[in-house]
Amino acid sequence: MAPATPSQVSAISVMRLSGPDAIAIADRIWKGKKLGKAASHTAHFGTVLDTQGRELDQAVVTIYRAPHSYTGEDSVEISTHGSLYVRQELLQSLLQAGAVTAQPGEFTRRAFLNGRMDLTQAEAVADIIASESRAAHKVALSQLRGDFSKRLDQLRRSLLEMATLLELELDFSEEDVEFANRSKLLTLAKDIKQEVDRLANSFSAGDAIKNGITTAIVGPANAGKSSLLNALLGHDRAIVSPIAGTTRDTVEATLHLGDHLFRFIDTAGLRATSDPIEQIGIERTHTAGSQASLILFVADATLPFPAESLRTLEQTLNTDHPSILILLNKSDLTEKSPLTDESALIEKSGLTNNSAITDNSDAIRTSDHVAFVTSPYPPYPALTISATGGQGLDTLRQYLTRHADALTANTGDILITNARHQQALQHASATLTDLLTALHNALPADLIAQHLRATLSHLSTLTGTIPSTEILATIFSRFCIGK
Ligand SMILES: Nc1nc2c(ncn2[C@@H]2O[C@H](COP(=O)(O)OP(=O)(O)OP(=O)(O)O)[C@@H](O)[C@H]2O)c(=O)[nH]1
Ligand SMILES: [Mg+2]
CATH class of the missing domain: 3.30.1360.120 (Probable tRNA modification gtpase trme; domain 1)
Known part of the structure; x- marks a missing residue:
């Protein structure tokens, strides 16, 4: 009760x-x-x-x-x-x-134990209760309906079929027959691995949808990062002051834009400092940047562009293709505002190196096309804004929504949003690699069957066909009482 x-x-x-x-x-x-x-x-x-x-x-x-x-x-x-x-x-x-x-989650736990739903569906119940945006709700609902379970079931069935043929072969090992056609097995294992990898890789998009798209606001001290956060939120969340080095620690805030939830992280300004506390803050800025799905690099438009800070930031990122948007702030103070400088308009070709904007640049430019300017640091696109005056912010909001759409559009129909699922899929992918190697090297049937069974067991932990009490305890403890 x-x-x-x-x-x-x-x-x-x-x-x-x-x-x-x-x-x-x-x-x-x-x-x-x-x-x-x-x-x-x-x-x-x-x-x-x-x-x-x-x-x-x-x-x-x-x-x-x-x-x-x-x-x-x-x-x-x-x-x-x-x-x-x-x-x-x-x-x-x-x-x-x-x-x-x-106990928390006991009703859903009983539903699982009584076969009313599998584990991924039980987890989807928690996700649907926690969903905060249309996109997160959509993924959770699809998982609750059993779309993910069905896909896993298809994969397991194909593997089981292979396993059965191999077991038969083992039973008749004296007679040297080959029930399971090796080249067919190889194609099938390759297809399955491709799908398992696709699902495992969809986690970054799935996680962004579920927990919010992490967007780090980074740049030199005093550039107006905290002012930008406040302007986007519509209220004063972070302290703003003319003194450089105002923000010492990261400040987080969430905001809905379009169908998506964004998690903005305002950071300590990048500058050389001997203050040990500020140094820790700057380290955190780099960490926030490396964990973000999108970086808004804010620079003061009245000053020379701080290319060195951006280069240092780039080096700390663990991807070769980071999504960075340069924001030239305080455009209200520049003598000849780039907002009116038609010659500074970028041509479509100037955007082609940035994936998020490439597909959408036309649509964005039609509404507020003058806000994008020649980038001081290609290939990243640049936008002139004024955090305090409001110029360019509509274009920025559109850019953010489109980045989110692009992030979630190319990931196929089924997304995973759960780190447990990603881990099990990665394990399955590793055993599938072993299986492929065994097939390539024409190893005996019993060795091939062993890798097949290992893969099957990883996939089974997802739906809970072979649940461990530890997994169950972790999953259901996250629920609220009464669900
Ligand atoms: N004119 C003008 N002033 C701005 C604009 N954006 C910010 N400022 C001013 O610039 C100063 C610094 O703004 P903050 O938002 O604190 O800058 P920050 O990048 O967060 O600075 P740190 O936290 O020190 O790294 C403040 O005095 C703001 O009012 C803008 O678009 N136009
Ligand atoms: Mg600040």
């Missing part, structure tokens, strides 16, 4: 019971039609009683009979008025009537 709604004053409050005695226990605190006789999927109006048998509240009780319930067991949902007092008294009353309190 557990409350399914939060501990707050609300219109209604729902208490949930599941298990073979659920309906009998509900009957003990109920005045109304006998619930023990009620059919599955029926709702009943009546009165719930407190520990003394006094009327507590009017309520609607919904009955679900096994196996047609969320958990697969007999279940009862009691909806009362959303008073904290009623909720507490009802809890006591149900405890006295024989119910026990549920």
Whole structure:
């Protein structure tokens, strides 16, 4: 038993019971039609009683009979008025009537153990509850529907077929027959590895969708990074001052743009400093940059472009193709604003080295086309803005949305959003490499079968066909009580 709604004053409050005695226990605190006789999927109006048998509240009780319930067991949902007092008294009353309190995620855990859903679907339940944007919700819903499970099932089936043929061959090893055509096996294993790798690699996009697209705001001290964060958020989140070195530590804030959630990280300004605390801050700036999906490099447009800072930053990034957008800020102070300088407009070809903008440059430029200027540091595109005046910020928002769209568009139909899934897929990919090597070297059937079985076992941990208690404990402890 557990409350399914939060501990707050609300219109209604729902208490949930599941298990073979659920309906009998509900009957003990109920005045109304006998619930023990009620059919599955029926709702009943009546009165719930407190520990003394006094009327507590009017309520609607919904009955679900096994196996047609969320958990697969007999279940009862009691909806009362959303008073904290009623909720507490009802809890006591149900405890006295024989119910026990549920652990976090226990309902979903039982649903999994009773075969109502597999592990990836159970995890999707937690994701859908936590989803904060349309994109995150869409991925979680697809996983809950079983799209990922079905794809895994297809992969497992193909592998099982191969394994069966190999086992047959082992049974008839005396006769030197080859049931499993080796070149067919090789093609199949290659295809499966390709799909497993694609799924494992979709994690970076999936993670960005689920937890927000990490966007680091980096650049020299005093360039207006914190002002930009505040302007994007529409409120003063970070401290802004004319003193260089104002931001000492990273400041995080989330914002919805289009269908996506962004996680902005304002950082300490890059400059030579002897202050040990500021140095730590600058180290953190580099870390934030290397972990970001997109870097907004903010520079003061009234000063020479700080190419050296950008070069140093580039060296700390662990990718050869970072997504960096240069923002030339304080354009309101430049004598001849690049915003009006038509000759500074970049041609389409000037954008071709940056993947996120290449596909979208036309669309962005039509609405606010003068904001993009010749880049002081190709291949990264540059945009003139004014964090305090607001110029160029609409274009920046469009750029961000399009970056997010591009990030999530090319990843195929199924995305993974869970580090556990990525790890299992990476393990499966490693054993598939062993399998391919064994096939290439025409190794004996028993060795090939061994790699096949290892791959199958990694894929099985995903859906929980072979769950370990440790995995189950980790997954369900992340749930809220009552789910
Ligand atoms: N005129 C003008 N001033 C700006 C603009 N953006 C920021 N400023 C000013 O520049 C100064 C520094 O701004 P911050 O946002 O604190 O700069 P920062 O990059 O976060 O600086 P550090 O945290 O020290 O690295 C402040 O006085 C801001 O008001 C702008 O677009 N135009
Ligand atoms: Mg700052």
